[in-house]
Amino acid sequence: MGELMQGDVYSMRQDNVDTEQLKASILNTLSSDPHLTDVQLIEFASGALNLEIAAVCQQHIQHCKACAAESDLLSLQLAVWQSPTEIERLESRIGRPAVMSQRPAQAWWAQIADLVSVAPLRVKMGIHATGRDVEVIKFPIHGESEIALGLSGIIQRRGQEFQIKITPSIEQTLSYKDRLVEVVLVDSGTDDVLLQRNIPINRFVLLGTDLPIRTERIAAKLLT
Amino acid sequence: MNRPDSISVLDQKPGKDWTNEEVERARRWWMEREQERLIWIAATRYLGPGATKEDIEELWVSFYAEEIDKSRRSFRPGGPDFATYTLHVCFRRECIRRGEQVRKRLRSESSLEAGDTETGPYERNIADSGPNPVQQVEQKAMIEEIVKFLDESKMPLNQKRAFTLKHFGDKSNEEIASELRAEIGTVKVWVHRVAQKVHAHLRRKEWVN
Numbered sequence: 192m193g194e195l196m197q198g199d200v201y202s203m204r205q206d207n208v209d210t211e212q213l214k215a216s217i218l219n220t221l222s223s224d225p226h227l228t229d230v231q232l233i234e235f236a237s238g239a240l241n242l243e244i245a246a247v248c249q250q251h252i253q254h255c256k257a258c259a260a261e262s263d264l265l266s267l268q269l270a271v272w273q274s275p276t277e278i279e280r281l282e283s284r285i286g287r288p289a290v291m292s293q294r295p296a297q298a299w300w301a302q303i304a305d306l307v308s309v310a311p312l313r314v315k316m317g318i319h320a321t322g323r324d325v326e327v328i329k330f331p332i333h334g335e336s337e338i339a340l341g342l343s344g345i346i347q348r349r350g351q352e353f354q355i356k357i358t359p360s361i362e363q364t365l366s367y368k369d370r371l372v373e374v375v376l377v378d379s380g381t382d383d384v385l386l387q388r389n390i391p392i393n394r395f396v397l398l399g400t401d402l403p404i405r406t407e408r409i410a411a412k413l414l415t
Numbered sequence: 416m417n418r419p420d421s422i423s424v425l426d427q428k429p430g431k432d433w434t435n436e437e438v439e440r441a442r443r444w445w446m447e448r449e450q451e452r453l454i455w456i457a458a459t460r461y462l463g464p465g466a467t468k469e470d471i472e473e474l475w476v477s478f479y480a481e482e483i484d485k486s487r488r489s490f491r492p493g494g495p496d497f498a499t500y501t502l503h504v505c506f507r508r509e510c511i512r513r514g515e516q517v518r519k520r521l522r523s524e525s526s527l528e529a530g531d532t533e534t535g536p537y538e539r540n541i542a543d544s545g546p547n548p549v550q551q552v553e554q555k556a557m558i559e560e561i562v563k564f565l566d567e568s569k570m571p572l573n574q575k576r577a578f579t580l581k582h583f584g585d586k587s588n589e590e591i592a593s594e595l596r597a598e599i600g601t602v603k604v605w606v607h608r609v610a611q612k613v614h615a616h617l618r619r620k621e622w623v624n
Binding site: 214220221228229230237238241268272278282285286371384402414 | 417420439442444446448449451452453455459460461468471475476480503507553557558581582588606611613614617
């Protein structure tokens with residue numbers, strides 16, 4: 192027998208393999224627009240994909256009924272994450288409050304006194320709600336010991352999408368080229384970290400969709 | 416999956432060598448809301464049909480209680496990154512295992528309801544929709560043709576393994592990357608290359624149009 196058989200890798204499904212499925216699977220591999228994989232479906236539905244890949248997935252879903260149905264089915268499961276009491280119940284089961292309150296002593300954002308509140312970005316409910324309302328908040332970027340000169344950030348919500356952009360002044364454009372800014376959304380009351388991201392300069396980056404903003408504040412630090 | 420540098424830097428070290436601070440850092444990152452939702456969706460998808468909200472919740476809890484640490488201990492650099500390995504290799508495997516238990520439970524429940532303790536409707540459907548003897552012989556011949564072609568071809572062994580794991584082993588690209596200690600992108604290229612050759616061969620033999 193050949194070399195592959197020594198590794199016993201393809202005696203696996205030979206007895207019960209469906210050859211029609213196998214042919215379809217090979218054709219899908221060779222397709223220029225293949226069906227979304229499990230990983231893509233999961234990360235797309237939960238909003239964890241970066242913008243470029245999400246756009247490709249969205250394009251496929253627009254004309255592929257099968258993937259659209261799978262994606263819709265998964266998105267429905269996020270309903271549980273709309274209810275604050277349900278979230279609290281789930282998180283208490285995994286001991287999240289205790290873990291997240293153990294803020295590392297060296298956390299840089301703990302040293303910043305004037306964090307900017309992002310509470311105004313909360314999605315409007317009831318009569319104040321509109322389909323694509325826009326809210327923007329500006330915040331400073333901190334350097335090693337003080338605020339970084341000629342650098343500022345905005346966090347923007349359009350409908351349920353939260354985007355962030357760090358912009359240098361014209362004079363400082365070159366000096367901040369290719370630098371990253373670490374951004375943290377932290378609940379100043381409980382010290383819960385909602386998210387932590389490294390953001391490139393001068394580019395809009397999707398932070399997430401439908402972030403459960405409560406009393407979080409934003410801190411940003413220029414990385415060396 | 417977007418990860419901050421403080422997490423992606425952990426990919427360079429075997430999980431068993433992480434410091435306590437690094438272990439805690441990874442745990443806290445998994446507990447951010449975005450990751451919590453991601454794990455919930457992954458549990459839903461990987462469990463498969465028949466799972467209830469309670470099944471999903473139990474798996475979601477077990478991810479934090481067991482999976483993070485279990486996958487960390489077996490994590491080695493060289494394959495997928497730690498987050499992908501934890502979620503899409505180790506947790507997926509556990510979800511599939513529990514999904515099978517869920518469906519087994521459903522089958523036994525429906526068998527009891529139907530007063531039929533030997534064969535439930537699920538098995539009967541499978542039995543009814545299977546290939547007939549002639550189709551079985553044809554299928555076997557086609558599989559043997561692919562196996563023979565792969566054995567005789569001069570393609571690199573890892574490429575053939577990647578194709579085989581994907582199409583005969585029902586493995587995801589992430590699992591194959593973990594098994595063959597390769598980048599996920601590399602695995603995709605390997606599978607694609609072999610698929611092109613297998614497809615061309617099947618076309619020559621008139622198995623496909």
